Amino acid sequence: MHDQCHKQDEVKSDVPSICLVGNPNVGKSAIFGLLTGRYVTVSNYPGTTVEITKGEAYIHKGKYQIIDTPGVNSLVPMSEDEKVTRDILLQKRSDTVVHVADSKNMKRSLFITIQLIEMGLPIVIDLNMRDEASSRGIDIDESALSEIFGLDVVSTIAVQKKGINTLKKVAVRPRISPFRFSYDGHIEEYISRIEPLIPESCISRRSVALMVLSGDRTLKGWLLDNLSKEKIRLIESYADKAAEKYSEPLSYVISQQRLKAVEEVAGKIIRKTAPQRKRVSAFFEEVTTHPAWGFPFLFAVLYLVYEFVGRFGAGTLVDFFEEIVFGEYLNPWAVKIVEALVPV
Ligand SMILES: Nc1nc2c(ncn2[C@@H]2O[C@H](COP(=O)(O)OP(=O)(O)OP(=O)(O)O)[C@@H](O)[C@H]2O)c(=O)[nH]1
Ligand SMILES: [Mg+2]
The missing domain is CATH 1.10.287.1770 (Helix Hairpins)
Structure with missing residues (x-):
């Protein structure tokens, strides 16, 4: 497979390539940014208006070309974007395909995983957006997923720069999955x-x-x-x-x-947990329902309401509107306008 692949590869270079592939909006470009740093090139894929971003990364002192591809819902293309990603995989040798998956939407991601596996590509699975998955009460059994597919699986939170070093480590030694499933x-x-x-x-x-x-x-x-x-x-x-x-x-x-096939795998790796409450709301929930702190907290809130509505609203704000807004501006203007329009 690879001999022909080398011939077709338009970039005749010895620099190994790492291609980021996944559904739309899963964080591929965010991961790309973390891997590559500043020097990137953006060009249109030949014959299309679809932009492809390429950059370089140094991993263990080795140089790698990183390629960010357009998001796909399937690798049987229904749009020009999807065709570009499929064509890159078809015609350009990828030393590693990093499948960036949205952890909170694993079934959609697995639909792409099994197509990449069918392609016989060297793959690493990156479970990105682990923060959003946890806050929705979704946990993924990384080792079960790794065992089912025979691939390395890492977790990342691109916006917090978490997991990128582990991703780098495994991205340079991808595996070809032995997972097979048969159609009818x-x-x-x-x-x-x-x-x-x-x-x-x-x-x-x-x-x-x-x-x-x-x-x-x-x-x-x-x-x-x-x-x-x-x-x-x-x-x-x-x-x-x-x-x-x-x-x-x-x-x-x-x-x-x-x-x-996706449902079967999903059933073995997705676990529902209690959604993580946001820290601030969890704090207020605890204080307001506490047997000892609940009442002082209630009085503190009532006092603040009194200060705000009773003193600031009914006192300061009312005085300000009466004396300044109406007393100094609106009333004198209104009187002037009426006097000008209605002859006495
Ligand atoms: N909470 C959270 N947000 C993330 C994470 N990774 C990326 N994002 C956000 O998700 C959005 C989409 O990220 P992109 O990197 O543009 O996604 P993409 O896969 O390149 O999207 P397409 O190129 O449209 O396919 C952005 O707003 C990111 O900031 C993550 O791990 N956690
Ligand atoms: Mg992108």
């Missing part, structure tokens, strides 16, 4: 028919076969560049035949079967 027999049969026809790339033939079966039209250009028209026609005829068995589109059937 009919889909598996057509995967095995299409797989041998798929050209080499930076991702597995199985994952490309699944994209074709999902009706991914965005692959056509790449297929035309790498395959004869006859072979493409044969692949397409297999995809059409495979779809005939189902009343729903094959892309939907494949997604449903992936979601089933």
Whole structure:
């Protein structure tokens, strides 16, 4: 897989690359910023208006190229952004794919994880936004997740710069997951028919076969560049035949079967805990319900209310409005206006 991948890689460099991939809004760019520092380049992905940010990181004195990719909801692209991310994985060698996952939304993240695993890529899972997950009462069993997929799993809170050193450590020694899950027999049969026809790339033939079966039209250009028209026609005829068995589109059937695998994994790694109360509200709740401190606290609050409403509101503010606002400004102006308009 990698020989062809090296040939297609437009950046002929020995610097290993770390590619950040994940759903939209999960903190990829925040992690990118923490890994790379100041010197980054932003360029449009060839032939598109989609911006790709690249930077450098030094990890254990080694230089790495870090690539920030557009967020994806699936790696069977439905938008130009998603196509760019898929094309980077397809055509550019990634020495590591850091899958940035939103810890509070693990099912959505796992849908991407299993597609990256299917691609046969070297992966590290970064459970970001652990703070938001905890405050919603969501805990993730990191070691169970690591065991299920045979991958390193780290937790980060990018906005607090937490976990970045651990992420750096594991990002330079990623693993290829041995995790496999099978689709129904009919889909598996057509995967095995299409797989041998798929050209080499930076991702597995199985994952490309699944994209074709999902009706991914965005692959056509790449297929035309790498395959004869006859072979493409044969692949397409297999995809059409495979779809005939189902009343729903094959892309939907494949997604449903992936979601089933996601549910199974999610059931083993997501634990609900009591949501962490915000520290300030927890303090007030404790003081106001305390048998000894509750009443003094109540009197303190009543006194403050009296001071604010009784003295400041009814005294100072009323005097200010009566004497200054009305006495000095509004009343004299109103009298002047009336005198000017109504002849006496
Ligand atoms: N609470 C919390 N917020 C985070 C964390 N990481 C990132 N954010 C915030 O989440 C928002 C999205 O972060 P980005 O880094 O732009 O996410 P992204 O994955 O690059 O988003 P796209 O490029 O749109 O796919 C920003 O407001 C970040 O400040 C985290 O660990 N905890
Ligand atoms: Mg981003």
